[in-house]
Amino acid sequence: MPLARRVRRSIDIWPGFVDALATLIMVIVFVLMVFVLAQYFLGEALSGRQKALDKLGREMAELAESLNMQKAANAALEAELVASKAERDRVEAWAAGLGQDVAALVALKDELEARIKELDAAAGVRDGELVSERKLSEEARAQAALLNRQIEAMKQELARVVAALEASETRDKEQKAQIADLGKRLNVALAGKVEELQKYRSEFFGRLRKVLGDHPGIRIEGDRFVFQSELLFASGSADLGPDGVEQVKRLAATLKDIAKTIPKGVNWVLRIDGHTDKRPIASSRYPSNWELSTARATTVLRTLAANGVPKDRLAAAGFGEFQPLDPAETEAALARNRRIEIRFDQR
Secondary structure (H helix, E strand, C coil), rough: HHHHHHHHHHHHHHHHHHHHHHHHHHHHHHHHHHHHHHHHHHHHHHHHHHHHHHHHHHHHHHHHHHHHHHHHHHHHHHHHHHHHHHHHHHHHHHHHHHHHHHHHHHHHHHHHHHHHHHHHHHHHCCCCEEEHHHHHHHHHHHHHHHHHHHHHHHHHHHCCCHHHHHHHHHHHHHHHHHHHHHHHHHHHHHHHHHHHCCCCCCCEEEHHHHHHHHCCCCEEEEEEEEEHHHHECCCCCCCCCCHCCCCEEEEEEEHHHHHHHCCCCEEEEEEEEEECCCCCCCCCCCCHHHHHHHHHHHHHHHHHHHHHCHHHEEEEECCCCCCCCCCCCHHHHHHHHCEEEEEECCC
């Protein structure tokens, strides 16, 4: 009798176990379905973003080509304007000389007319010399008529020169208006480029702040990301310490991620600037702070390049002690001036 009870209890447990196992399998299937759906929607979202980025890259390439064409047209217009100004100056000089010739001819005409009047008056009172005086008067009149024709021709030529000068000035104004319009369009295009670069700069700084965290030796000042030299280098050295190598590797990883999202038409560069304090250094390796600051900036650049950052997007510069942030003589001020600045800039 006890044996029969034990057998019955064993049989009663099995259905519950089967139900629990079935429930567990259903839960696993449901979780897998949710995961597959999430992967599908995430893939669709990423595909849409990549298409948008490709479209933006094509638009930026078209804009760059349009800018180059506009710059070439602007240069041609400026060259034509210079030639037009030179021609206008030449015509003005020639017109000035022509005006002087006309004035001289007018004066000569007036003189001849006065002479004719004198001769006519003398002919009335000198009967004995009437014939010779009349001949002289006729010659003077002929000469005056010739001068009148020459003056008229000069006036016509002067009118033609004035008309050509006015046409040149009109063309000059039109060219200036075209150049001004091209300048406005170039400014609008450049403003768009700067705005787009500013967007990626903000994204770069935002991501970098998340990766590096709130470290007292790292800060953002305007458009620069600043590392205190002590965080990366030992005193008087341009070799990265272990912590410095780690910080620069994080920077490289962040920059590589951002570079993938920046369209090819955006011409950007990451500039690394080295700065020291004003205390002099003199060694066989670093004769001055210029060499030390340049070597530190170059070390950061090489480390970024070694960790996958494109070399054509990197630049390094050394400023020595000549661009301090704090002119005070305190240790805190000197430490603040010893720094590496990272700038996300336009090339």
